[in-house]
Amino acid sequence: MERLNMQSLDEYLGFTFAQNMVSARHKDRLVWIRTTKGIRNLFIASAPGYDPAQVSAWREDDGQMISGLQISDEGRYLLFIRGEGKNVLGEYPNPLSLNTPPKQMLWFIDLDSRDSHPVELAETHLACFRPDSTEIYFCKKGQLFKIDTASSSLEPEEVLSTRGNITELSWTEQGDRLAMTISRHRHSFIGIHTPGLDRIQWLNPSFDRDIQPTWSADGQHIAYLKCHGVKPDITDFWFNRFFDRFELWIFNTNSMKARQYWQCPEGDGISLQEGDRPIIWVNESQLLFSHEVSGWNHVYRLDINRRHVETLTEGEFLIHSYDVDRHGGWLYFTHNEGKHHGYRLSRLNLSNGSEEDLQSLLPEGSIAFQPVSVASGNAVGLIMGGDQQPLIPVLIRPDDQQVYCFGQPAYEVGCRGFNKVEGISFHSKDGLEVHGQLMKPEGKGPFPALLTLHGGPWCQTVAGFSNWHGLSYVYAFNQYLVSQGFLVLSLNYRGSSGYGKEFRHPGPYGWNGATEYQDVQAAGEWLASRLDVNAEKLGIWGKSYGGYLTAMALARNSDLFKAGVDIEGCHHFPREFRQRHWDSEKFSCMAAEEMEAAQKRAQKALESSPWHYLDTWQSPVLLIHPDDDRNVHFEESQRLYNELRKRNITVEGMAIPDEVHSFLCHAPWVAGYRRAEQFLKKHLKHS
Ligand SMILES: CC(=O)N[C@@H](C)C(=O)N[C@@H](C)C(=O)O
8 A cells, every 4th residue: 555654643633433333123224423523423324235324414523422322223213412411510511612502412313204314302411212102211310301203392291200310221122111220329229110100110229239221122021230339439449459249130020029140259340441241131031241250351141041151252352342133143242362452353153152253354453343233133333443444334244254344445544654553562560561552663763752651541552543532542643653753652551451350450559559650661661772762762641541650750750751741641649539520538538537547548649649759850741631621630730730830840731721531622632732742842853
């Protein structure tokens, strides 16, 4: 392929991005979201030809995210939410700083109507179709409403009101009962609403947290997870090997009894990581679910008659996401077996257990995400990316070995200059093997180099575009930096997904010891020791949790890292965890008898923060922070900026009014990265 070497930052960041593909239950039709330069639109493709058609026509980089995308069972209606939710102060994001801030709204499209176009229905964050009807149900906190799309007024009607927030909605396929997860801060119940009945029927309420109600096709059973005890404090959940222990329960709607079928062993359970692993009923008596007890997330089949759980996938690899065809014949799954820098597609015959690798049908080096089976089961939709391939939707017909790409080459032009990505591993200070992706400019060097750190900390960078837009921007920017002559290493430090449970939960870390910093230091030394790297021109950049580690590196090792860009970073753990949005009790009010322990904890958290090392901070830094950041408070960069300025350390700042964490609009990605490029060039190339 011809290489385009002179490309602008705009071109590098102008990639098209497909996500959230969903399938209709009874018709071979797929729908997905496509985003180009912040302009988000919906596309559908239907059998037999699967020619993609755009069904919305938004034209502006307006920051209005699309989520909750659903297609009705017969494939006629689409439903989705446009816009982000409120912050802890009750404000919607307004990234364009409009005089009237936008609201988070429910939209729907009737694909069969002659002038089919999106219709705005109501303010909400959660909605669903009622099967076999023209009704849409939606929630506002603890209130449930419905709208009949066949009515001319489209007026919402209140259905019920309950304490707390409704966080999940799930109708039976027959549309006669609605299961709702109702969250009441530290606990949650599942309740059933039956039209015509005047009260909610609770499903075995307990002192645990019930989530993920999933109906069997005949509406006789609801499978759900029962998580032990009160909602964990985020600071434990993240950094203290806290696994949210859960049990798998099934409620029988005939006997009205719930029963436990499986439970995680003590000390195991759900924790934050990449991927999507739902409960799926294969038939009336079997369902699939996932857990990580073996050290890696795998798929298991429960036979409810035999009360037997069978392992379907096993080995030292992560199952990222999966789906089952509607006839229960095949499990389609993406995983990283033998290739920890990407994900590949396989399928497993659920009758005889035989497995087929489908990756060979895709172009060399492809990365596969989110398989979705179409209704007839003869094809599977997939989001596919690669090192030179932004995410596009593809359709695979495994039986006749065909792959159909819905993406069009014109959308991919920005990537043709991208360099090859090399997956690498090396040993950290304490001997742990850590992983990353190396991107080198043309020539022999020595090059100025950059270490780059993703956020999370549970996220993972792969050898190409990722299925989260934030990481795809990071990847494209890194490729751009390579085109500008930097050698770049993207590090999956301990705590990252993709390398097993032990790697992701390496004992106490983060606020509780910052043990992952030794990986950052080791990566810096590894880069500095390379003959193709100019060790005097080694820099670092990172976003969010990666911003925290960037600040840590500049504060503790200005000798190694000569300049850095810290985007949306946290710099003082105890201060940040006291912010309301974390809902943490660890660093705020302390009962008298816990005072000593709490003080020790706060001291440890401070010692694990860049703030503790300000005296040794020498290297120049650029801080970038959006001021409506709901994840890491704006104040984190504001305070650091002022403290460094007082100390005469070279610091530049870029505040972005009204944007949120990971930017809703495209423009701030370009503006932020342009500023970062200039800063890095000034301090690592031209100085
Ligand atoms: C939960 C959360 O907000 N974590 C941040 C510290 C973070 O790192 N987020 C990631 C996902 C990012 O890249 O923004």
